[in-house]
Amino acid sequence: MVSQTVSNGVSSLKIRVSKPKKGLIMAKKGICVKTSGISGVYYDESSVKKFGRRADRHFYYRFKHKQSTYKEYVGWESDGVTAQDADEKKAEHKKSMNSTSIVYPRNITFKEIGDFFFVQKKDLESIMGEVYRYKRLEPLYDMPVDAISIIELNSIKDTMLADGNSNQTVNHLFSLFNRIINLAIEAKKLQHSPCKPRHLKVPPRPMEKLDDEEQSRYMNILFQYPDRTVAQPLALAYFTGIRRGDICRLTTEDFHSKTQSIWLSKPKDGIPKFLPINDIAVQVILQQPKFEHGFMFSNKYGDPLAKEILTRFGNEIKKAAGITARNFRPVHGLRHNYATMLAKSGQLAPLQIQRLMTHKNFATTERYLDIAASDMEESVKKTDDILMGNYQQQEDIIQLTKVKVG
Numbered sequence: 594m595v596s597q598t599v600s601n602g603v604s605s606l607k608i609r610v611s612k613p614k615k616g617l618i619m620a621k622k623g624i625c626v627k628t629s630g631i632s633g634v635y636y637d638e639s640s641v642k643k644f645g646r647r648a649d650r651h652f653y654y655r656f657k658h659k660q661s662t663y664k665e666y667v668g669w670e671s672d673g674v675t676a677q678d679a680d681e682k683k684a685e686h687k688k689s690m691n692s693t694s695i696v697y698p699r700n701i702t703f704k705e706i707g708d709f710f711f712v713q714k715k716d717l718e719s720i721m722g723e724v725y726r727y728k729r730l731e732p733l734y735d736m737p738v739d740a741i742s743i744i745e746l747n748s749i750k751d752t753m754l755a756d757g758n759s760n761q762t763v764n765h766l767f768s769l770f771n772r773i774i775n776l777a778i779e780a781k782k783l784q785h786s787p788c789k790p791r792h793l794k795v796p797p798r799p800m801e802k803l804d805d806e807e808q809s810r811y812m813n814i815l816f817q818y819p820d821r822t823v824a825q826p827l828a829l830a831y832f833t834g835i836r837r838g839d840i841c842r843l844t845t846e847d848f849h850s851k852t853q854s855i856w857l858s859k860p861k862d863g864i865p866k867f868l869p870i871n872d873i874a875v876q877v878i879l880q881q882p883k884f885e886h887g888f889m890f891s892n893k894y895g896d897p898l899a900k901e902i903l904t905r906f907g908n909e910i911k912k913a914a915g916i917t918a919r920n921f922r923p924v925h926g927l928r929h930n931y932a933t934m935l936a937k938s939g940q941l942a943p944l945q946i947q948r949l950m951t952h953k954n955f956a957t958t959e960r961y962l963d964i965a966a967s968d969m970e971e972s973v974k975k976t977d978d979i980l981m982g983n984y985q986q987q988e989d990i991i992q993l994t995k996v997k998v999g
Contacts, residue, residue, distance in 0.1 A: 629676035633683055636676070644671040652676055654683035658690055698782055703741060704734040706777040713776060726769050729753065738777070741787045746770070759920055800960060801926040802933040803916065811914040818913075823906035825881050826890040826898060830924055832874040834931030834950055836861060837924040841900050843889040848878050862953035869949070929961075936961040 628635050634654050642649035650670040656663055667682050668674030698705075707727060714720060732749060733741055750763050777783040803811060815831065818824040826840045839857050847856040853875055854867040870878075881889060888897040907923025928950075935946050947958040 629679070631676050631680045634676050634679045636670075639669075642669070642671060644669075652679040654679045654686075656683060656687060658687065700737045700739075701777075701782060702734065703730070703736055703738050703773075706738060706782055707734070707773055709780065709782065710773045710776050713780075723769055726766050729766055730770060738774075738783060738787055743788050746788065757919060800933060801918070801921045801929040803921070803930050807914065807916050808930075811910070811916065814910050814914045818910060820906065821880075822890070822892055822898070823903060824910070825877055826903060827907055827910065827924070827927070828877045829874055830927040831931065832877065833868070833870050834928040834935075835868070836928060837900050837903060840890060840924075841898050841903065844887045845889055846887065847889065850875070850879075857951065860951050862951065866951065868951065932958075932961040 627638065629652065633656050634652065636650040636652045638648040638650060640648070644650065651666060652668060652670065652674055653664060653666040655665075663686065665682065665686065667679040707730070711720070711724065711727070714723070717723065729749065733745060736745070746767070749766070753763050753766070754760075771786075774783065774786045778785065811831075815824055815828055829835060830837070830840060833855075835855075835857075839860060842859060843855065847858070849856065849867070852867065852869075853872075854869045855878075856865070857868055858865050860866060878889065890898040892898055892902065904923055911921065911923050911926075932946065932950050935941050935949065941949075943955070943958060943962055946961065947955055950958060950961075952958045
């Protein structure tokens with residue numbers, strides 16, 4: 594309510610605000626919440642039940658705890674429940690929540706949470722590779738997790754690099770360490786991570802690729818290799834850049850001759866898709882015998898080809914071809930080489946290369962484009978000799994130009 598008064602010719606305003614009736618609190622959207630007069634205790638009025646001459650009251654309490662709001666009804670006034678009773682119930686509820694704390698295992702070792710991780714993740718398709726990596730963390734097995742520090746992790750990293758392991762292998766190992774720790778925290782076996790090994794990650798080594806002579810030697814060995822059960826899938830990897838796991842999963846039904854493509858059921862990005870393939874890759878598939886179980890590539894006993902077998906024989910072919918680069922992986926290195934060759938050709942758009950390589954992020958494809966660009970810089974330095982090959986000296990061209998102008 595607003596009233597106006599005049600004093601000595603000066604007008605002034607007096608604002609009088611009407612107070613709400615006792616027992617009402619104005620809430621959002623104009624809703625009236627009825628309070629009992631005790632903080633945090635409220636009531637609803639029944640439209641049917643009566644207590645004495647007025648509507649019966651249903652008492653409840655409400656409070657916030659760790660960004661959550663809790664509301665509990667206590668009872669009706671007609672049943673003898675009072676606002677004081679609701680306030681006592683609220684106090685008990687808050688006390689129980691504040692006193693409830695998680696009891697974490699004391700001195701739990703890294704091996705204990707590691708074993709727990711592999712029990713929970715036993716159905717993972719990549720579990721065997723994870724088990725192999727886990728063995729490299731053996732120096733941490735008997736240590737209480739809280740005692741693990743950057744010093745121990747640095748020691749493992751230095752040992753691995755000294756043994757000739759790639760930087761990416763180190764990255765994968767500490768990624769496993771993080772996942773073991775995070776699962777233990779989620780399962781309430783740990784309260785927090787003892788350290789942050791992600792700071793130990795190092796940039797990956799330069800991309801794997803073969804020079805022209807190495808490619809020629811590799812192709813000769815590959816096509817003459819007597820065991821075609823391993824040579825054929827490696828040839829497919831060479832001519833398509835397909836990943837090792839995708840090769841071993843291929844079935845005869847995944848090949849579509851009409852569209853000249855193969856179906857990748859479980860690619861790395863998780864999105865099944867068709868992959869276009871070239872004519873040579875089609876011939877590699879057509880030359881492959883069919884087995885009853887339906888897998889495209891099998892061993893000599895007719896069983897599906899294992900990834901480890903493909904890697905082992907890939908190493909033999911790599912050695913026979915005289916490829917001495919230690920960081921060139923026997924199967925995945927063929928994928929890197931394929932992508933690099935596509936980029937260096939200059940005949941494909943970057944997005945086409947991304948599609949053929951099934952890269953989820955274009956940033957991955959750009960790594961190959963950067964390599965192609967650096968090679969082009971070296972090549973352009975030789976263009977002088979190429980373009981000037983018919984002339985012995987540059988002065989001859991200058992003189993020829995002057996004669997034509999004259």
